[in-house]
Amino acid sequence: MGMNIERGLELTELVVAHHELVTSLRENTALTSRQLEGTLDYSRATINRHLAALRERGLVTTTNGEHALTEFGTIVLQELEEFCHPLDVSARLPKLVEQLSRCPVPFEIGLLDGATVTRATSEEPTGCTIGTSGSGTIPTR
Secondary structure, eight states: OOOOOOOHHHHHHHHTTHHHHHHHHHHEEEEEEHHHHHHHOOHHHHHHHHHHHHHHSSEEEEEETTEEEOOHHHHHHHHHHHHHHHHHHHHHHHHHHHHHHOOEEEEEEEEGGTEEEOOSSSSSSOOOOEEEEESSSOOOO
């Protein structure tokens, strides 16, 4: 039987809240509380509290003082990151488009031979025809 929505949301919120800790455990396989304290710059009490919450939900296991992601924890983290990646890319697109618009790009005008060229303005947003290329130059108004 699949996971219910409430449980999925609870796990998602937990992994988001403790993303640094969970990511550190994935990257290092198993770490002690002391190692996590040094890596994350959290107090040991805070780390142990976070680990207890993650352990309670089956995302982390502790053996001989070393904490590690469970297979389930790895899957939840991976699913969350796969879901978030397109959102992150989408959030970055406006800045990328802005940067690209400032970047001069060399363009071979011959590629437009026979093409109809239009230019849109705020007054005429659908664009108006300004010429048909053919001789390597495009007439402008």
